Amino acid sequence: MPIPRRLAHAVTLALCAVLPALVAPPASAQSGQQLYTQWCQGCHGNPMNNKDNVLGGKDWNIIKLAMDTKPTMTAELRPAYNAGLINDETFQTIATYLQTFGGGVVAALQMPSAITFGTLNVGVASSVTSRNISTTASSNAAVQISSVTSTNPLEFVVVSNTCNGAFVFPGSPCSVGVQFTPAAAGARSGQIRVTSNGTGSPQTFNVSGTGQSGTPPPTGSLNVPSSLAFGSQGVGVQSAAQSINVSNASGASVTVSGVQTSSATEFPIVSNNCGSVAAGGACTIQVAFKPPIAGSRVGTITITSDGSGSPQQVTLTGTGATAPPPPTANKVPAVEYFNASLGHYFTTAYAAEIAVLDSGQVGGWVRTGQFFYAYDVTTTGTNPVCRFYLPPEYGNSHFYSAIPSECSAVLVQQPAFILESSTAFHIASPNPTTGDCPAGTLPVYRLWNQKADTNHRFTTSVVIRDQMVAAGFVAEGYGIGYTMCAPP
């Protein structure tokens, strides 16, 4: 005969109260009802009555949660759980049993999966990512949400939220939208905290992302040498050009808008091909030095561009050197004569020749009053001057050159000309590149009459030069017609 239900209940109650653990058979062998009767009924009574909301245990997670959050249950169940007398399977089996009862409120929220925002530049906001918050599958009642907050409101902001104050019904979720703005580089994280009247409140879900340092847009830059030294250079004489190499080692092209010198006369820009300088490209500015006075000289080249650090400057340095004064020893006048009947000029530095012409032994030649100085012996800084006689069919006149290469060329090209001397006198010659005479010397212009009866005139006078050019002569020689450089 079966034991009356009421009695069985009483016996179980007694056992439960006195020796719950010692008499427990293995959990797996018992039904949900048996387990409930053994472990729960003493406090909760018949599940039908849903005492202390025991039917919330239709979700076994809630039983487990209650074990640790309801002090009465904790005292009773935690030691048994720790001792292995009950386990998750026990709760699952009991939950299955509780599910056979109608009624009871099961109301818990299901937290969504974490939001991972990926990598964003610091200070740049992500797009909004939304998550649904619903009730758990076993819930049978609405849960009212009282607040949705971020534990890291600076970086993870709840920007949209249909949940606050809402009742979340089974099958009818609400939505929370979160935006991420990293405040610093590296891994960033937070939690969205949902407070409700549901079981297990407050609940959270994780939000995370990575901040990276923003890289500014690329700006090009030019590498420019800080200085350029010219060394010593004769006063008034322009040096050879030196190069300023400008390179672009940056990742972006740079446009040079200006290259300026502090003095176009002292530090002239000889060439400049700097315009748009591509990334990795280069350009060159050539500058020369022409000191106006002696002593140390300083200038600048200023390079203006759209690169960083513009304008950039190159400091130019050099020393103006005063040329040693031309020697005065063995200085002799080269005296000019004119023969009116021939219409020819003639210059000679030979004292004997001067004496003969001055004596009138050779008819028709008179001094013009013009002369320049030369040397009658080999002298430092001078060249020997060749003197050719041009036979009558070529003009019956004389021709001088202080430029050795010109002397050689005339010898080859004009075999009829007679080389009277390779050392008619000694005098400096102009710089073959610039045409300039050495500092401290006077330019000697050479003028040619352009006629069949060739005749040349040599003069240090600009006025005479211009008169002769006006009369149809041609200024020959380097630059504007320097062919010799006479000591003053």
Ligand code: HEC
């Ligand atoms: C020693 C007494 C005791 C035992 C044993 C006990 N409970 Fe409870 N239980 C309580 C009390 C008291 C509450 C209500 C506490 C409160 O709401 O503060 C409670 C609450 C609950 C709740 C509601 C939790 C919630 O979040 O609302 C569930 C579900 C529950 N118990 C299930 C069980 C189950 C299943 C067992 C057996 C495995 C069990 N209890 C064993 C005393 C007990």
